[in-house]
Every structure is written in C-alpha cells, then in structure tokens.
Amino acid sequence: MPRYFLRRLGQTVLTAWFTVTIVFLLLRLAPGDPAANYAPPNPTSEQLAAVRQEFGLDQPILSQYLTYLGNLLQGDIGTSFQFRQPALQVVMDRLPYTITLAVAAIAVTAAVAIPLGVWMARRGNTAPELGANIATIAGQSMPDFWIGFVLLIVFAVNLQWLPSSGFNSMTAIVLPCLTIVVLQVALISRLVRREMGVNLAAPYLTIARSRGVSERRLTWGYAFANSSIPVVTALGTRFAAMLNGVVIVEVVFKWPGVGELVVDALSRRDFPLIQATVLVTVVLALLVQLLVDLLYPLIDPRVRLGQEARR
Amino acid sequence: MTDAAVPSNVGRRLLRRSAAARKARYSTIKIWLGAICAGIVIIPVALARVLPLPDPVHGVLKETSLPPFSPGHLLGTDPNGRDLLSRILHGGQTSLLIGLLAIALSGVLGIAAGAAAGYFGGWVDTIVSRLLEAQLSLPLLLMLLLVVALFGPSVPVITLVIAIAQWPEPARLTRALVLVEREKPYVAAAQVLGLGRIKIIVRHIIPNILSQSLVVVFLLLAQAVLLESALSFLGAGVQRPYPTWGGIISDGRELFVTGAWWLVTIPGIAIALLVLGVNLLGDGLRDRVRRAKAVTG
Numbered sequence: 001m002p003r004y005f006l007r008r009l010g011q012t013v014l015t016a017w018f019t020v021t022i023v024f025l026l027l028r029l030a031p032g033d034p035a036a037n038y039a040p041p042n043p044t045s046e047q048l049a050a051v052r053q054e055f056g057l058d059q060p061i062l063s064q065y066l067t068y069l070g071n072l073l074q075g076d077i078g079t080s081f082q083f084r085q086p087a088l089q090v091v092m093d094r095l096p097y098t099i100t101l102a103v104a105a106i107a108v109t110a111a112v113a114i115p116l117g118v119w120m121a122r123r124g125n126t127a128p129e130l131g132a133n134i135a136t137i138a139g140q141s142m143p144d145f146w147i148g149f150v151l152l153i154v155f156a157v158n159l160q161w162l163p164s165s166g167f168n169s170m171t172a173i174v175l176p177c178l179t180i181v182v183l184q185v186a187l188i189s190r191l192v193r194r195e196m197g198v199n200l201a202a203p204y205l206t207i208a209r210s211r212g213v214s215e216r217r218l219t220w221g222y223a224f225a226n227s228s229i230p231v232v233t234a235l236g237t238r239f240a241a242m243l244n245g246v247v248i249v250e251v252v253f254k255w256p257g258v259g260e261l262v263v264d265a266l267s268r269r270d271f272p273l274i275q276a277t278v279l280v281t282v283v284l285a286l287l288v289q290l291l292v293d294l295l296y297p298l299i300d301p302r303v304r305l306g307q308e309a310r311r
Numbered sequence: 312m313t314d315a316a317v318p319s320n321v322g323r324r325l326l327r328r329s330a331a332a333r334k335a336r337y338s339t340i341k342i343w344l345g346a347i348c349a350g351i352v353i354i355p356v357a358l359a360r361v362l363p364l365p366d367p368v369h370g371v372l373k374e375t376s377l378p379p380f381s382p383g384h385l386l387g388t389d390p391n392g393r394d395l396l397s398r399i400l401h402g403g404q405t406s407l408l409i410g411l412l413a414i415a416l417s418g419v420l421g422i423a424a425g426a427a428a429g430y431f432g433g434w435v436d437t438i439v440s441r442l443l444e445a446q447l448s449l450p451l452l453l454m455l456l457l458v459v460a461l462f463g464p465s466v467p468v469i470t471l472v473i474a475i476a477q478w479p480e481p482a483r484l485t486r487a488l489v490l491v492e493r494e495k496p497y498v499a500a501a502q503v504l505g506l507g508r509i510k511i512i513v514r515h516i517i518p519n520i521l522s523q524s525l526v527v528v529f530l531l532l533a534q535a536v537l538l539e540s541a542l543s544f545l546g547a548g549v550q551r552p553y554p555t556w557g558g559i560i561s562d563g564r565e566l567f568v569t570g571a572w573w574l575v576t577i578p579g580i581a582i583a584l585l586v587l588g589v590n591l592l593g594d595g596l597r598d599r600v601r602r603a604k605a606v607t608g
Contacts, residue, residue: 015445018445019450022449022454026458030461031462133337134591138587141583141590142579143544143583143586145540145544145560146575146579146583149560149575150576150579241451247453247545248452252564262456263456266456274457278450
C-alpha cells in the first residue's frame with residue numbers, strides 16, 4: 001500500500017508540474033502585454049518598461065520560468081499584479097465559496113442520480129424508462145449558462161423567491177447548485193444505469209434470485225455493490241472537475257469563487273494570479289482523485305483481498 | 312413473417328412486446344425524434360442566407376426591443392433593433408461551422424491515434440495513453456479559455472481548441488475496438504498474405520470499426536456546439552457584432568432584468584434543440600450499430 005500511495009503521489013506532483021508549465025508557457029507565448037493594464041493611462045515607454053521590470057517581465061522566458069519554479073519550491077507562488085498581495089492569499093479567500101458550491105452540488109447529485117439510475121436499470125426497455133432516458137439526454141443538452149439564466153428569470157426575477165446573485169444568505173446557493181445538478185444528474189444517472197444493467201444481467205444474480213434473496217437485496221446488496229466503484233470514481237472525477245472552477249455558473253450568478261476570479265484575472269492578464277489559481281485548484285482536484293483511489297479497498301472487498309494476496 | 316413461422320405459443324403480439332423488440336423500437340423512436348429536433352434547427356440555419364431575413368448586424372433603430380410575434384419580427388428584436396430570428400440563424404452558421412470542422416479534425420486525429428495505439432502497442436500505445444491521461448487531469452474549460460483569450464478568438468483558433476479538447480474520446484474508443492479486432496483471424500490472414508501494417512490498419516481494421524467510432528464522433532458535435540457557446544458566453548467567442556449563439560445570450564443577460572426575456576431564452580432553446588437532436592440521434596444510432604454488430608458477429 002505505501003508503495004502504491006507513493007507512486008500515485010509522484011504522478012500527482014508530475015501532473016501538477018506539467019499543468020503549471022503549460023499554463024506558464026501559454027501565458028508567456030501569447031501576444032499582448034500585461035504591463036499596459038497596470039501602467040498609468042496613456043503610458044510612456046519608460047513607464048511601461050518600469051512596470052515590466054517591477055513584475056519581472058523584462059527577463060527572458062527561461063529565467064522567468066526558473067525563478068518561478070524556484071519560488072514555488074519555497075512555497076511562494078507569486079504576487080498578484082492587480083491586488084498587489086500574495087496570489088495564494090487571493091485564491092484562498094475565494095476557495096471556500098467554490099468548495100461550498102461543489103460539495104452541495106455533488107451531494108445533491110449523488111442523492112438524486114443514484115436512485116434514478118438504479119430505477120432506470122431495473123425498468124430497462126419500458127416506456128417510463130424511455131421517458132427518463134430522453135429526459136436525461138435533454139439534461140445534458142442544455143447549455144449550463146442558459147439553465148442558469150432561465151432559473152434566474154423564473155425564481156429570482158418573476159417569482160422573487162430566491163436571491164439572484166452573490167452570496168449573502170444560505171438561500172443564495174440554491175440556484176447555482178440546481179444549475180450544476182441538472183447536468184451532473186443526467187451524466188451520473190446514465191452511468192449508474194449502464195453499470196447496473198451489466199450486473200443485473202449477470203449469472204450470479206440469477207443464482208442469488210433462485211436462492212430466494214429479496215429483490216431489494218438483489219438490487220442494492222448485489223448489483224449496486226458491484227457497480228459502486230465506477231460510480232464512486234465518476235462522482236470523484238466530477239467533484240474534482242468542479243473544484244477546477246464551476247466557471248460558467250460562477251459568472252452567471254456572480255458567485256465569488258475561483259472560477260469568477262480566474263476569468264477576471266484572464267481579462268487583466270494577471271499572470272501570477274492565473275498561475276496560482278490553476279496550481280491550487282489542480283492540486284486540490286488531484287488530491288480528491290487520490291483520495292477516491294484510496295477508497296476502493298474500503299468499498300470493494302475484491303480490491304482489498306487482491307492487495308493482500310499480492311503481499 | 313406469417314404466424315405459421317412462429318413457434319406455437321409465442322404469437323406475434325408477444326414477440327412485439329419482448330425486450331429485444333422494444334429496444335429496437337425505442338432506438339427508432341430516438342432516431343426519429345433526434346432527426347426532427349436537429350432538423351428544426353439545422354435546416355433554417357443552412358438556409359439563413361436564402362431566406363428573406365433582415366440584416367443580422369445592422370438594426371433598424373426605431374424597432375428596438377420588440378417582443379416575439381411583432382409584425383415583421385417573428386422572434387422580436389434586441390435593443391439595437393436587430394432581428395433576433397435573423398441573428399440566431401446567422402449565428403448558427405458560425406456555431407455549426409466551428410462544430411463540424413472541430414469534430415472532423417478531432418475525429419481524424421482520434422481515430423488515427425487510437426488505431427495506431429491499439430494496433431502497434433508498445434511505445435506508441437504508451438505515448439498515446441499517457442497523453443490521454445494527462446489531458447484528462449487538465450482543467451479543460453480553463454485551458455480553452457486561456458488559449459482563446461490569449462491567442463485571439465478567431466474561427467481557426469476556436470476550432471482547433473475544441474478539436475484538441477475532444478480527441479480523447481474517439482481515440483480511447485478506437486483503441487479499445489482495435490485491440491479486439493487485431494486478434495481476429497482476418498488480420499492474421501492479411502499478415503500471412505504479406506500486407507504492410509499501415510495497409511492492414513487502413514484497409515482492413517478501420518472499415519470494421521468505423522461505424523462505431525463515427526457515432527462517437529457524431530455525438531461530439533453536441534459537445535462542440537455547447538463548448539463553443541460556452542466560450543462565446545464568456546467573451547472568448549467570435550467577436551461582435553457578428554452573432555454566435557453564446558454571444559447573443561451573453562448580450563441579452565444584462566437585459567432580461569428589464570423584461571426582455573426572449574433575448575436569453577430563445578437562442579438557448581435553439582442550442583438545446585440542436586444538441587438534444589444530435590444526442591438522441593447519436594444514442595439511437597449507437598444502439599443500432601451495436602445490434603448490427605452483434606448479429607453479423
């Protein structure tokens with residue numbers, strides 16, 4: 001186990017480095033000069049040069065990169081151009097909002113999608129299932145920003161039940177969460193149905209049924225237990241992806257999370273802040289996936305026994 | 312088939328109600344429903360330049376913010392007096408063009424890389440598989456946004472970015488299919504006959520898996536249209552005043568508070584109908600292709 005864990009940790013570090021390097025290069029290779037955004041209006045070329053020097057942008061790309069990596073190793077991930085404070089601080093201020101939204105969304109998704117998927121698998125090839133099937137396809141066909149707007153128009157503008165934007169009260173989370181959940185439920189419930197379909201048709205289920213095991217136990221204790229690894233993996237991947245910023249939903253609802261932060265930083269070409277946001281969210285997402293991997297032996301005894309047998 | 316050909320107790324009605332028959336019928340329903348939904352959007356979009364529509368870019372200033380079903384403007388106008396129907400249809404041309412180019416590119420790239428990885432194995436497989444994994448762990452929308460925001464939102468850049476985002480799916484499927492196909496006797500026969508490896512892949516293996524891979528590529532069209540509209544919405548789309556679906560919605564979002572709900576809702580319905588149509592069609596076709604494969608072996 002420790003060896004496996006160390007290898008996965010190594011892969012995680014490598015992926016994080018790869019991502020950070022790509023982002024760094026893209027930012028430096030792109031046309032356009034960030035200095036223009038931070039110099040006084042109508043800047044002279046001396047003023048621009050001064051700003052560039054202050055941000056270290058006058059150095060060659062390679063030496064900028066080496067400085068960046070060197071600072072990273074010492075735990076310094078840069079200073080934001082626009083906020084003039086450590087980029088890590090800025091990201092950490094926003095992160096709790098994104099995490100709150102992601103946790104709420106994934107919890108609701110799991111609570112709705114798993115029973116729905118199991119129901120669809122048990123009612124395979126019937127008219128109600130066809131209806132649910134088409135509904136889930138429709139769920140993944142709507143642009144998420146559009147779902148957000150429609151919810152806003154109905155619940156915030158016309159009915160005025162819920163606040164439209166920002167994060168002032170607990171009810172503010174309902175609409176952004178709902179917007180995310182529509183797509184996620186559609187995706188996860190179809191996965192559950194597919195996995196359950198395979199296990200419901202397996203011979204071991206027929207044998208268990210012939211021994212008189214109840215249908216409820218057949219469904220949850222047998223078929224679902226055997227489908228749980230792919231389902232948990234998918235939920236983990238989705239959750240990790242949400243930590244990378246539910247960019248669109250945050251922009252629609254003016255949710256003060258990292259997604260909104262990075263869009264703003266992009267338009268101002270705030271290089272250190274973009275790099276910091278990507279680094280923090282990617283590391284978090286990778287850690288979540290690592291945790292999900294470590295859950296496997298707890299969920300599925302076959303994995304546990306396999307590991308013991310290998311020892 | 313006559314009743315006499317059917318074994319005694321199993322009548323035609325029972326057969327029709329069997330799971331297999333129902334499954335076949337449901338995939339037909341999906342294909343038809345999908346074709347209708349997609350057709351409602353695609354046909355007018357394709358004909359946008361032929362239909363008698365007002366100019367999508369220059370509006371009439373005395374006809375601003377008209378609601379739907381106003382005379383001369385079926386879907387109403389925006390605050391600049393531009394006809395919404397005309398903007399949606401012309402915008403659809405850009406969105407669909409980007410989508411089609413992107414899936415063509417990602418399809419070719421994905422199928423070629425997947426087939427090479429599956430057939431050759433070894434280091435080719437290692438490289439392709441590592442690339443696929445690395446891309447999975449990247450924050451996708453963020454990267455797309457980054458590239459488009461930095462390199463400029465032109466049609467080639469957006470197309471390329473979407474294609475790169477999408478190649479993993481056909482690649483993974485093709486690789487898996489080729490791994491199975493490679494072990495079949497006809498491949499051994501082709502090898503014995505002295506055919507080159509490239510020739511075996513292109514002439515013998517790919518034709519056998521193409522239908523399944525193409526369905527996945529077709530399904531990517533739905534994703535491509537959604538991605539393009541998301542990018543436009545975030546301001547990283549084709550530039551104003553030229554309309555795209557995401558751009559129209561993004562322009563309308565400041566206005567729906569004032570009651571101009573149609574500027575947001577209607578373009579979204581166009582996107583959703585098209586994507587739903589493509590998804591249903593692809594899903595139905597996938598069921599059908601799988602069944603055809605199962606019957607012929």
